[in-house]
Amino acid sequence: MPLYLNDEQQMLRDTARDFIAEHAPVAHLRKLRDDDNPDGLSRDLWKSFADMGFTGILMSEQDGGLGLGHVEAGIVLEEIGRNLSPSPFLTTAVAAVEALKGSPHAARHFPGILSGTTIAALAIDEGPKHREHVALKAERSGNGFKLNGRKRFVQHGHIADLIIVAARTAGAAHEQDGITLFAVDPTMPGIQQDSQRLADSSIATSATFENLHLDADAVIGEIDAGHDPLNRLLRAARTGAAAESLGVGAGAMDMTIGYLKERKQFGQTIGSFQALQHRAAHLYSEMEVARAAVIKAAQLLDSGSEKADDAVSVAKAMTTLATTLAVQEGIQMHGGIGMTDEYDIGFYMKRARVLAEMFGDANFHADKLARAAGY
Amino acid sequence: MTDLDQFRTETRAWLAANCPLEMREPIRSEKDAVWGGRDQSNLTPAQKSWMDAMAAKGWTVPDWPKAYGGGGLSPAETKILREEMAAIRARNPLNSFGISMLGPALLKYGTEEQKLDHLTKIAKGENRWCQGYSEPNAGSDLAALATSAEDKGDHYLVNGQKVWTSYADKADWIFCLVRTDKTSKQGGISFVLFDMASEGVSTKPILLISGYSPFCETFMDNVKVPKENLVHEENKGWDVAKYLLGHEREMISGMGLASTGGNPLIDGAIATIGLDHDGRLADPLLRASIAMFEVRSKAFGMMSERFIDELKAGRAHPAQPSMMKYYGTELNKSRYELMMAAGGSDALEWESDASSGGATPRAWLRTKANSIEGGTSEVQLNIIAKRILELPSA
Numbered sequence: 154m155p156l157y158l159n160d161e162q163q164m165l166r167d168t169a170r171d172f173i174a175e176h177a178p179v180a181h182l183r184k185l186r187d188d189d190n191p192d193g194l195s196r197d198l199w200k201s202f203a204d205m206g207f208t209g210i211l212m213s214e215q216d217g218g219l220g221l222g223h224v225e226a227g228i229v230l231e232e233i234g235r236n237l238s239p240s241p242f243l244t245t246a247v248a249a250v251e252a253l254k255g256s257p258h259a260a261r262h263f264p265g266i267l268s269g270t271t272i273a274a275l276a277i278d279e280g281p282k283h284r285e286h287v288a289l290k291a292e293r294s295g296n297g298f299k300l301n302g303r304k305r306f307v308q309h310g311h312i313a314d315l316i317i318v319a320a321r322t323a324g325a326a327h328e329q330d331g332i333t334l335f336a337v338d339p340t341m342p343g344i345q346q347d348s349q350r351l352a353d354s355s356i357a358t359s360a361t362f363e364n365l366h367l368d369a370d371a372v373i374g375e376i377d378a379g380h381d382p383l384n385r386l387l388r389a390a391r392t393g394a395a396a397e398s399l400g401v402g403a404g405a406m407d408m409t410i411g412y413l414k415e416r417k418q419f420g421q422t423i424g425s426f427q428a429l430q431h432r433a434a435h436l437y438s439e440m441e442v443a444r445a446a447v448i449k450a451a452q453l454l455d456s457g458s459e460k461a462d463d464a465v466s467v468a469k470a471m472t473t474l475a476t477t478l479a480v481q482e483g484i485q486m487h488g489g490i491g492m493t494d495e496y497d498i499g500f501y502m503k504r505a506r507v508l509a510e511m512f513g514d515a516n517f518h519a520d521k522l523a524r525a526a527g528y
Numbered sequence: 529m530t531d532l533d534q535f536r537t538e539t540r541a542w543l544a545a546n547c548p549l550e551m552r553e554p555i556r557s558e559k560d561a562v563w564g565g566r567d568q569s570n571l572t573p574a575q576k577s578w579m580d581a582m583a584a585k586g587w588t589v590p591d592w593p594k595a596y597g598g599g600g601l602s603p604a605e606t607k608i609l610r611e612e613m614a615a616i617r618a619r620n621p622l623n624s625f626g627i628s629m630l631g632p633a634l635l636k637y638g639t640e641e642q643k644l645d646h647l648t649k650i651a652k653g654e655n656r657w658c659q660g661y662s663e664p665n666a667g668s669d670l671a672a673l674a675t676s677a678e679d680k681g682d683h684y685l686v687n688g689q690k691v692w693t694s695y696a697d698k699a700d701w702i703f704c705l706v707r708t709d710k711t712s713k714q715g716g717i718s719f720v721l722f723d724m725a726s727e728g729v730s731t732k733p734i735l736l737i738s739g740y741s742p743f744c745e746t747f748m749d750n751v752k753v754p755k756e757n758l759v760h761e762e763n764k765g766w767d768v769a770k771y772l773l774g775h776e777r778e779m780i781s782g783m784g785l786a787s788t789g790g791n792p793l794i795d796g797a798i799a800t801i802g803l804d805h806d807g808r809l810a811d812p813l814l815r816a817s818i819a820m821f822e823v824r825s826k827a828f829g830m831m832s833e834r835f836i837d838e839l840k841a842g843r844a845h846p847a848q849p850s851m852m853k854y855y856g857t858e859l860n861k862s863r864y865e866l867m868m869a870a871g872g873s874d875a876l877e878w879e880s881d882a883s884s885g886g887a888t889p890r891a892w893l894r895t896k897a898n899s900i901e902g903g904t905s906e907v908q909l910n911i912i913a914k915r916i917l918e919l920p921s922a
């Protein structure tokens with residue numbers, strides 16, 4: 154498969170680009186923030202994503218979805234990134250859908266996701282850095298389980314209709330075996346969520362689970378074999394976060410190149426200074442390489458290749474490196490105006506930093522690749 | 529089974545039967561690479577048989593038309609052939625400036641006679657070519673070149689000096705930029721071909737920091753170049769030169785790709801430094817540097833695949849080879865810095881048998897030229913800034 158978008162994918166990109174730029178440009182995020190919107194996002198926008206069919210991209214046609222793949226999900230996420238649109242798309246339509254696919258939970262939750270009424274959150278991380286450790290305890294109790302422990306960085310947790318929780322039913326924190334994945338209704342007693350606004354004005358919670366009783370049918374997949382749906386979820390989420398990050402970097406870069414062509418100092422446009430041209434050209438190169446990594450990872454996921462895991466880590470690490478550069482150069486090359494809240498470039502830097510931490514930063518994925526390569 | 533599946537199956541079987549086992553070993557030094565040319569006395573039997581077998585199928589230049597010695601393969605078939613070669617770690621059967629630089633330029637600008645004659649010989653590895661672009665006073669500012677070609681009716685009389693001409697002393701022919709009009713800088717350049725055995729051509733090797741002399745000064749003293757050896761029109765050589773440079777940059781960017789067989793950087797680091805009880809490289813800071821390098825290296829491999837796919841589909845920006853060249857060569861320099869750090873004092877040995885005559889430190893020094901040859905990194909960044917990002921001129 155060639156590493157570029159085919160005709161249908163380009164059409165989807167054009168549709169997503171126009172739609173998101175019109176309905177959720179950076180001004181949309183700015184307004185939500187200025188209004189101190191308690192949801193941190195617009196439910197109307199989420200519904201309109203559903204109307205566009207975006208929420209069903211990764212669902213099969215039997216499930217009512219579009220039966221498309223990670224390349225297509227990535228296309229939408231890139232535009233979300235480019236416009237910094239607050240959306241539960243990544244956690245819900247990508248990560249949760251991948252985890253629930255093929256389980257009885259699909260029938261329960263997919264209709265709500267399809268119609269843009271359900272928002273899903275992921276309770277996976279337990280410390281301030283993403284690791285592949287799961288310690289939160291799920292002990293057998295009656296004909297179900299009792300959960301105790303704490304999760305961090307649960308994005309959209311405060312407004313979620315569904316939380317996917319990774320818990321430990323056997324073994325030690327670092328082991329793959331013994332993880333069980335649960336689909337949890339966040340309104341149940343036994344869950345306490347503490348909402349925090351993050352640097353990018355999105356909201357994530359710390360979720361405390363205290364003797365939360367779950368029936369056995371809350372299990373996603375098999376008991377003790379939750380690493381299977383969890384890995385599916387993580388691969389999709391990492392690839393999706395990489396695509397969104399790519400969009401953030403591309404948006405910041407375009408804005409910066411635009412500014413270089415417009416701002417005048419010393420009687421000339423600053424973009425004619427070679428010192429800035431070289432930095433812009435270097436940034437372009439990093440972004441192009443990151444773009445290749447994103448489409449490669451998505452294609453390998455879609456084809457079910459065994460090389461997908463490595464490619465996913467490359468994509469997440471590479472986009473993090475490139476986009477971090479894009480937002481840093483972005484502010485620097487804007488000069489003073491880049492530091493003002495009134496100007497948009499700062500929003501890009503904030504979102505880039507949140508995405509960097511999501512599902513493993515560049516160091517995490519470089520380390521993962523190194524271990525897979527035996528060093 | 530689709531046609532492509534069938535092509536893959538047949539290709540796999542043919543490669544298995546025809547690629548000698550020696551030709552599936554990693555390239556360790558210069559002499560492992562096959563360059564072709566009139567003098568083939570230094571080729572091993574395996575090298576010769578592999579080159580000839582591939583040439584017979586047209587697969588030294590799989591996507592060139594059959595009429596000119598190519599394989600006539602489609603982009604998808606070419607990709608499959610490359611993948612199947614990589615899968616058995618088959619070496620490139622033939623490296624040549626004829627394939628990577630002159631060929632594409634002749635395909636676009638050459639006359640039918642030029643194509644039939646030169647391309648066929650390039651495809652078979654019969655002629656080795658060198659590139660006469662740079663001069664002492666025309667480096668990055670290539671169009672400042674002064675080597676003159678005087679019109680003498682049926683031929684040009686060429687006088688001047690080229691420099692940094694890679695393998696001029698080993699090449700059979702040269703593609704050369706000459707000045708046919710002094711009144712116009714870029715519009716006074718012509719692109720000519722001549723036999724290095726012509727009267728008046730001489731070369732003098734230049735010793736490099738690696739201790740090798742892969743390139744030369746090339747002198748032209750009243751060299752007669754027949755008019756039929758002019759490519760494209762007189763004074764339009766700059767178009768050919770630039771088109772060819774795009775292909776040269778593509779080739780050089782390929783140096784940034786990890787080798788197909790194993791990973792010498794990681795293997796070398798493990799061999800000298802060892803693993804700790806958790807199976808990690810025992811030097812955590814070097815491990816981190818290598819791991820971060822590998823992210824970029826793998827991503828660049830994907831970029832190369834994307835670039836080729838986009839190129840074949842006519843979707844690549846015409847200046848994209850500059851980005852590939854810039855990124856790939858800077859990456860290759862970092863790879864060798866890490867190889868040197870990983871090797872420690874072992875990697876300093878310059879002559880010992882154990883070090884294959886200082887293969888690593890010499891290769892490390894050689895990579896420093898990657899960001900100079902074919903247009904420096906700074907020149908590539910200028911091109912990206914102006915042509916892709918469309919930033920204004922000063």
Ligand SMILES: Cc1cc2nc3c(=O)[nH]c(=O)nc-3n(C[C@H](O)[C@H](O)[C@H](O)COP(=O)(O)OP(=O)(O)OC[C@H]3O[C@@H](n4cnc5c(N)ncnc54)[C@H](O)[C@@H]3O)c2cc1C
Pocket residue numbers: 658659660661662663666667668669691692693694695743897900901902903904905906907910
């Ligand atoms: C190993 C090797 C093999 C080569 N093989 C060949 C060959 O086969 N045939 C051939 O014709 N040539 C060959 N070359 C020559 C090569 O193309 C030139 O060296 C190259 O184009 C740079 O020219 P220069 O050496 O004159 O450097 P200069 O142009 O003098 O550059 C010096 C420095 O100034 C910088 N600089 C120059 N102009 C600008 C600008 N506008 N903006 C910013 N910075 C600038 C350069 O980037 C560089 O850092 C080879 C070179 C090497 C090292």
